[in-house]
Amino acid sequence: GAGVSQTPSNKVTEKGKYVELRCDPISGHTALYWYRQSLGQGPEFLIYFQGTGAADDSGLPNDRFFAVRPEGSVSTLKIQRTERGDSAVYLCASSRTADDTIYFGEGSWLTVV
Amino acid sequence: KQEVTQIPAALSVPEGENLVLNCSFTDSAIYNLQWFRQDPGKGLTSLLLIQSSQREQTSGRLNASLDKSSGRSTLYIAASQPGDSATYLCASDDGGSQGNLIFGKGTKLSVKP
Numbered sequence: 546g547a548g549v550s551q552t553p554s555n556k557v558t559e560k561g562k563y564v565e566l567r568c569d570p571i572s573g574h575t576a577l578y579w580y581r582q583s584l585g586q587g588p589e590f591l592i593y594f595q596g597t598g599a600a601d602d603s604g605l606p607n608d609r610f611f612a613v614r615p616e617g618s619v620s621t622l623k624i625q626r627t628e629r630g631d632s633a634v635y636l637c638a639s640s641r642t643a644d645d646t647i648y649f650g651e652g653s654w655l656t657v658v
Numbered sequence: 659k660q661e662v663t664q665i666p667a668a669l670s671v672p673e674g675e676n677l678v679l680n681c682s683f684t685d686s687a688i689y690n691l692q693w694f695r696q697d698p699g700k701g702l703t704s705l706l707l708i709q710s711s712q713r714e715q716t717s718g719r720l721n722a723s724l725d726k727s728s729g730r731s732t733l734y735i736a737a738s739q740p741g742d743s744a745t746y747l748c749a750s751d752d753g754g755s756q757g758n759l760i761f762g763k764g765t766k767l768s769v770k771p
Contacts, residue, residue: 588749588761643757645707
């Protein structure tokens with residue numbers, strides 16, 4: 546597609562469950578980013594991939610969060626043992642290179658009940 | 659650690675007015691600074707990217723300037739229109755990781771017809 550695609554767009558899950566969020570970046574973009582945004586706040590950095598490898602994962606809040614990009618294209622953000630505090634919009638973005646314009650997807654709205 | 663602050667938090671102007679949104683950052687050793695627009699319930703749209711070696715960028719009615727030494731950037735919107743109503747976010751890296759963007763909380767702009 547022409548833009549960054551994220552699925553699901555909305556996800557409601559019970560506390561303690563496992564969740565996967567998927568991101569399809571723009572074709573040819575080597576850099577991929579995950580951010581999290583809470584209401585009234587700017588996006589908060591989680592992790593950044595350059596190709597298949599995580600170039601910077603310093604924003605992952607704890608070991609319940611994990612992300613992969615096995616073939617250097619699609620990425621999956623995985624959250625184990627979800628907590629109510631994980632409720633937020635999870636934004637994925639991509640760019641041709643790390644110093645290029647960043648393009649965001651529409652986000653995956655996660656609600657943990 | 660880089661901190662990004664945006665002032666004002668909210669701004670309401672009549673249609674046709676020129677306006678300036680402000681962004682300040684604490685660490686001047688940045689690779690670039692970007693301005694984004696976010697509509698309610700949507701992802702972010704990149705407006706302008708200013709590389710660290712540049713002083714300003716222009717796109718249509720938008721002009722963004724960057725003064726690294728003072729840690730400031732401004733977004734100038736000329737002849738504002740109701741369609742410009744949105745939240746405007748600025749983001750910069752912290753000089754250590756180009757992929758780790760630090761966002762401000764945004765300025766919510768309302769342009770009244």
